[in-house]
Amino acid sequence: MIRRTAVLSLALLSVAALDGCRRKVVSAPTPVATSTNADSLAALRARQRADSIAAAERAAREAAAASDRRSAGEAAAILAQKIYFDYDRDNLRDDARATLDAKVPILIANPSVTLAITGHTDERGTAEYNLALGQRRAAQVKRYLTSKGIEDARISTQSMGDSQPAVQGTDESAYQQNRRAEFQAAGANTLVAPRS
Amino acid sequence: MRSSSLRRFLPVALLMLSIAAPLAAQDSTSRGVRIGLTYDPGSKPGVAVLPVTGPTGDSVRAIVQRDFDFGDRVNPIVLDAMTAIEASRASAPNWPLLARLGAAAAVQITPTANGFHLAVYNVATKQTALIRDYATSAAPQSRAWRAVLHGIADDLEESFTGVRGVARTRILFERGKRIWAVDSDGEGATPVTDVGTPISPSWDPSGRTIAYSTILPAGISVLDLSTGRSRTLVSGGGVFISPVISPDGANVVYAHGVDAGVDLYTIPLSGGAARRLSVGRGSDNVSPSFSPDGRRIVFMSGRAGHPEIYTMDADGTNVDLLTPLDIGENAYRASPDWSPSGRLVAFQSQIAGNFQALTINLRDRSLRQLTSDGRNEDPSWAPDGRHLTFVSNRTGVRQLWVLDTETGRSRQLTRGAPVRVPAWSPRLPAE
Numbered sequence: 001m002i003r004r005t006a007v008l009s010l011a012l013l014s015v016a017a018l019d020g021c022r023r024k025v026v027s028a029p030t031p032v033a034t035s036t037n038a039d040s041l042a043a044l045r046a047r048q049r050a051d052s053i054a055a056a057e058r059a060a061r062e063a064a065a066a067s068d069r070r071s072a073g074e075a076a077a078i079l080a081q082k083i084y085f086d087y088d089r090d091n092l093r094d095d096a097r098a099t100l101d102a103k104v105p106i107l108i109a110n111p112s113v114t115l116a117i118t119g120h121t122d123e124r125g126t127a128e129y130n131l132a133l134g135q136r137r138a139a140q141v142k143r144y145l146t147s148k149g150i151e152d153a154r155i156s157t158q159s160m161g162d163s164q165p166a167v168q169g170t171d172e173s174a175y176q177q178n179r180r181a182e183f184q185a186a187g188a189n190t191l192v193a194p195r196s
Numbered sequence: 197m198r199s200s201s202l203r204r205f206l207p208v209a210l211l212m213l214s215i216a217a218p219l220a221a222q223d224s225t226s227r228g229v230r231i232g233l234t235y236d237p238g239s240k241p242g243v244a245v246l247p248v249t250g251p252t253g254d255s256v257r258a259i260v261q262r263d264f265d266f267g268d269r270v271n272p273i274v275l276d277a278m279t280a281i282e283a284s285r286a287s288a289p290n291w292p293l294l295a296r297l298g299a300a301a302a303v304q305i306t307p308t309a310n311g312f313h314l315a316v317y318n319v320a321t322k323q324t325a326l327i328r329d330y331a332t333s334a335a336p337q338s339r340a341w342r343a344v345l346h347g348i349a350d351d352l353e354e355s356f357t358g359v360r361g362v363a364r365t366r367i368l369f370e371r372g373k374r375i376w377a378v379d380s381d382g383e384g385a386t387p388v389t390d391v392g393t394p395i396s397p398s399w400d401p402s403g404r405t406i407a408y409s410t411i412l413p414a415g416i417s418v419l420d421l422s423t424g425r426s427r428t429l430v431s432g433g434g435v436f437i438s439p440v441i442s443p444d445g446a447n448v449v450y451a452h453g454v455d456a457g458v459d460l461y462t463i464p465l466s467g468g469a470a471r472r473l474s475v476g477r478g479s480d481n482v483s484p485s486f487s488p489d490g491r492r493i494v495f496m497s498g499r500a501g502h503p504e505i506y507t508m509d510a511d512g513t514n515v516d517l518l519t520p521l522d523i524g525e526n527a528y529r530a531s532p533d534w535s536p537s538g539r540l541v542a543f544q545s546q547i548a549g550n551f552q553a554l555t556i557n558l559r560d561r562s563l564r565q566l567t568s569d570g571r572n573e574d575p576s577w578a579p580d581g582r583h584l585t586f587v588s589n590r591t592g593v594r595q596l597w598v599l600d601t602e603t604g605r606s607r608q609l610t611r612g613a614p615v616r617v618p619a620w621s622p623r624l625p626a627e
Contacts, residue, residue: 088502088528125503125528125530126483126496126530126531126544126573126574127370127395127396127616127617128395128396128437128438128451128482128483128496128530128531128617129480129482129483129496129498129503129530131395131411131435131437131482132435132437132451132453132458132480132481132482132498133480134435135434135435135453135454135458136453136457136458136478136480139453139454139455139456139457142455143455156433157433157434157454157455158412158414158433158434158435159411159414159434159435160411160412161411161435163393163395163411
């Protein structure tokens with residue numbers, strides 16, 4: 001999970017870096033005026049006008065890139081959003097379905113992206129049964145996503161059972177946060193936000 | 197502390213050594229023969245372990261006495277200082293004193309140049325009942341050296357009671373992302389795997405090889421304890437859970453699943469193709485345990501909607517629900533372990549919000565609750581079919597405990613960081 005997030009961040013950083021390079025190429029150095037005559041004044045004004053147009057275009061490009069970055073970041077966040085389960089259950093609650101529904105258009109808009117689903121349980125019950133339960137949860141999530149049109153081969157499942165609690169604690173609030181499925185996206189340098 | 201208090205008993209050793217020499221040539225009994233001791237039926241024979249000479253003597257005596265104590269079949273008679281002084285005043289073998297102390301037998305262990313010399317005296321007949329030598333080149337206080345003494349204690353228990361002890365056994369468990377092994381007396385806890393995600397260790401019938409599963413990467417590994425070499429038996433996507441080795445040592449049965457439930461599979465221990473045994477139809481089927489004859493398997497299944505214990509033939513046919521079906525919010529029974537006697541299955545069940553260890557009788561399905569203090573899980577039988585180890589949080593931290601199912605006596609086996617998934621070994625060979 002952490003590693004995957006880092007990959008996405010790196011991808012976004014490299015996009016930002018490219019943007020910076022492009023900016024240097026566009027903003028050519030302004031020659032210094034050595035004499036003042038009508039021609040050179042007109043030329044200076046023309047240059048200033050061109051420069052201000054370039055600056056405006058640059059600002060617009062940057063705004064668009066920022067928007068794409070924001071969209072890519074939002075898409076990554078939506079793909080990574082966890083879902084939660086009831087005790088000893090693998091069925092998808094309404095809140096889980098809503099979270100999964102938000103992932104579907106992003107997966108459709110990014111056909112090269114694959115998703116690894118990891119099922120987790122709370123600490124109650126046996127380690128062995130919890131590994132099976134975590135697998136059942138991951139498989140249930142996969143079934144839901146494939147039923148929404150995501151190709152089977154793009155989704156893998158695994159279980160950590162109760163071995164990686166999200167939070168420590170022995171109350172229901174901790175247990176609820178630990179009964180979850182986590183998602184790791186891979187396969188794209190940057191995500192395209194779905195066009196709605 | 198233990199050894200300094202034992203030093204007081206040395207005079208008795210000198211006394212007994214003086215009587216051992218003339219008797220030594222009288223008798224030599226072969227392994228496994230029972231000594232006809234005189235003691236009250238229904239009670240445990242009292243056995244005095246006489247003080248042992250030499251720099252390791254106190255350890256030798258303490259280890260064997262403690263094995264008797266933990267074995268719950270022999271009552272070790274601990275001589276106090278006054279008794280030792282009284283005994284040392286005697287000019288002849290003090291049979292009356294040993295009898296008065298309630299000793300049916302006295303044990304004399306003498307460290308020798310190449311191991312230990314054992315002499316056993318029958319107090320009622322005033323005879324030497326057993327003479328035996330144990331060869332070992334193991335360094336004093338090493339695990340192998342201690343194992344020789346555990347073997348002596350087991351031999352002695354067998355000769356006194358007809359039932360071999362379980363002192364020379366080890367218990368595997370998971371702690372801190374490694375598999376560990378600890379001796380039956382709680383000493384010598386040692387990691388046997390590297391740090392990773394190993395879980396659910398189990399023994400082969402020889403006690404030389406163990407199998408365990410790993411969570412990430414998901415698979416089943418086999419480890420030769422003598423060489424420390426491990427190999428991956430099977431791996432892949434999804435989960436691999438709870439491997440057990442068949443009583444003939446030929447196959448490994450484990451749980452595996454990807455996208456359609458978790459089922460039990462079998463694969464040759466030497467490697468090869470896996471074959472599915474259970475038909476769970478999308479449910480979870482885990483935690484198999486073989487019957488001692490290898491013909492049946494007990495396992496946990498969620499096929500009824502919640503975890504219950506089932507049995508099936510080793511080929512996956514003739515599935516039978518073992519535990520009484522209790523449809524309720526808290527019905528959760530798991531971690532079955534078939535007893536070495538074949539008559540019982542130990543398992544855990546949710547009772548009043550906590551897990552407790554129970555046994556179910558395979559003949560009449562009668563249930564017996566073994567624990568009630570804290571949360572008690574993952575019972576595993578000792579090879580005597582009488583003692584169980586399990587995980588309990590009764591002290592606040594998950595530790596292994598040992599329970600004598602006949603007397604209800606229990607002791608803490610491990611200390612330190614939390615543990616889980618114990619597996620008690622078969623009786624182990626001499627090292």
